Amino acid sequence: MIERIHLRIVHAVKEQGSLTAAAKELCVTQSALSHTVRKLEDNLGTEIWIREGRSLRLTQAGQYLLNIANRVLPLLDHAETKLKQITQGERGTLRIGMECHPCYQWLLRVVSPFLDAWPDVDVDVKQKFQFGGVGALLDYEIDLLVTPDPFYKSGLNFQPVFDYEQVLVVPKNHPLAFHQYVKAEDLRDQVLITYPVATDRLDIYSQFLSPANVNPRLHKTTEATDIMMQMVACNRGVAALPKWLAEEYSKTLPLTVLRLGENGIDKQIYLGTRDGDSGIQYLQAFMDLARSFNSPTN
Template identity: 30%
Template sequence: MIADPLKIFVTVAELKNFSRAAEELFLSQPSVSLQIRNLENELGSKLINRSPKHLELTQSGELLYGIAKQILFLYDKAKQEIEQLTTTVTGSLKVGASYTIGEYILPFALAEFSDQFPNVDIAASIGNTVEITHAVRSNHLDLALVEGEVHHSDLDIQPLMDDEIILVVPNQHALARLPIVTADHLQDRVWILRETGSGTRDFSDKLIKDWKVNVKKSHIFGSSQAVKQAVIAGLGIALVSGWIVRKELKAKELTAIRIKGKKLIRTFSIIRPKNSEMTKAMGIFTENLLSPDFISSLMDHNPSVIS
């Protein structure tokens, strides 16, 4: 192995003893001594000053020691990445997502992962944030992607990306004629809301409460698609993820309204049971999700929906 002489040298340098280094490496002491001599001959410089009771690195040895540590680290890293490329990943992956993520992000992630590892059996579940979180906590799902805030001490929660929430109104709505609105403009309006348990509903409820907005009337729908269609039909106004309306805004089927002084951001997160075993499939899928290349490709499909 190309790293063996350097590994032997580093072990001797750290243990400061040829015999203990030989035991550590399961080699004979003559073999260790020979490797060090060969290394010194190859580099044309003495690396170790030794006496019966003492061993110390020369200036050349100190220099090599620092660089050898870096080389060995990079060599191990390369081995791991090559193993990841060449080792067949099998088993199953049970992944869940809340509706917005499940409809607009998860399919891209699963398609990429399935292309890489076709031998993994994938089962995907979509529900609102409360339902999906419960499924993870009860070990019915290996991991999940959810929107909004999740607070459970038995879950490992890892931020994935930010999501912009925007106010959308029917094209014929009075607010559609305004370039920008304030909280006062939102008073006594008809709102389209998601069901209780939805991350988007939690976000909307908190904003309405914080801004002291009086809701004239509300209509509740069980999916983001239904909320979007209700707004297009003229039933009311809604706060939605920019992911779900980008095509409709481009087609001018509804209007996005900027709220004065506000940019509404929430977090998409990866959740899984804390202290649970991370299978190879779970680990690679999570790494893929967090990859800058994957997130960048998603952003290319989702340019800012409101200027």
């Protein structure tokens, strides 16, 4: 029978790199850890690791167990935390995943009154540019997903929070700055600066450039919005941002905000949750508060 300790051992050895380090991490002796692994291998009739010099290489069975450990252990840890919170009357932590990288300022406006209203609830924000929000939500790594691109899947629920327009930002003295709007063809000879996200997840590509079979002359990336806008202001390229954010930067930098196409690109920000979490009071309270901030600038 595969037990939790087996999954923890496989995960710890992979993370720590050796049986000795894994035993120290798990607060057991190396001999006890080795005995547990040998017993599991005997029961399964297959090896978990193969020794290659001083290192260990997972067998196919070991890799499968590692994949299971990566999925199951966070679920078990989350369940234990929730049960302790129920027993002790605590509220715990609201874990928020961000797929809308420019939305951080909006999130701060919501978090501040939420923390005031729920003093026993902490907030943890996960924001990575290669972040897979839907998977994290399904795997209980986060409780709430902020995203402009909902992925409707059984067990998940997405509710719109506010609308916005995706626009192009160019230097004040740029030739395109005098246009009423830009066409995809106008960007063929431009340097486009974006966040370090796959192009198929960037609206400027998926909804504007790719349908017209156009690519910019050069595509650069940066994680910091401030740096991105400074680069645009200094004639290093052009960038696409939500209109509310672009207009904020245009107040202090020599920038011009332009519509993408004659009709523009309209988007929405959604909050994603798991269907089974609808009874969590602080989660529902956060969503109600977020809907009251139905604009990034209100």
